[in-house]
Amino acid sequence: VMRTAAWWLMALVVLGVAFWMLDRGQHASTQRAIGAQQRTLIDQASSVLAATLQIPIADLPYLADRPAVRHWLRIGKPELLEQVAVDLLTLARHRPNYAKLRLFGADGQEMVRVNQDEAGPRLVSERQLQDKSDRYFVRDGLAQPSSSIHVSRFDLNVDGGRVEQPYRPMLRFGLPVMDVGGA
Numbered sequence: 001v002m003r004t005a006a007w008w009l010m011a012l013v014v015l016g017v018a019f020w021m022l023d024r025g026q027h028a029s030t031q032r033a034i035g036a037q038q039r040t041l042i043d044q045a046s047s048v049l050a051a052t053l054q055i056p057i058a059d060l061p062y063l064a065d066r067p068a069v070r071h072w073l074r075i076g077k078p079e080l081l082e083q084v085a086v087d088l089l090t091l092a093r094h095r096p097n098y099a100k101l102r103l104f105g106a107d108g109q110e111m112v113r114v115n116q117d118e119a120g121p122r123l124v125s126e127r128q129l130q131d132k133s134d135r136y137f138v139r140d141g142l143a144q145p146s147s148s149i150h151v152s153r154f155d156l157n158v159d160g161g162r163v164e165q166p167y168r169p170m171l172r173f174g175l176p177v178m179d180v181g182g183a
Helices: 001-062 066-076 078-094 135-145
Strands: 100-104 110-117 120-123
Touching: 001 066, 001 078, 078 100, 078 110, 078 120, 100 135
Parallel strands: none
Antiparallel strands: 100 110, 110 120
């Protein structure tokens, strides 16, 4: 009886070790598969993000080179901003993910702003335009060389001096436009 019990005990220990080794192997295999899936998802998300960020990076030089902007820079009359506004509204209709499209003066004052809301893009009235010279992204954007695009940090939008509700995290892109004299 003692000998049989010893054999059973040894058989159980051997089976226990075997099952433990199988479990460890299965666990390691599962971890490798999950890791490979996560790397694939990260690569895909990275590609989507890179492609998405290329859109505003491509749109900014296009907007800066629009005849309305060039004409306004050359002549400087405020009434010429109407055509700039038309260009921004047109782009906003095709880029619903853009929350705002703006043209700032060298002093940080908004000269034209198009807001995107549930009803679509709308031009903001002249009396609603704001001085944003105290905002870091305006200062940093205006300080860039003329062909360099500034990308802000990811943060919350402040409108009218208050954080917008509901919260809308923003990433801003800016490109200085200059007349032929560098102003």
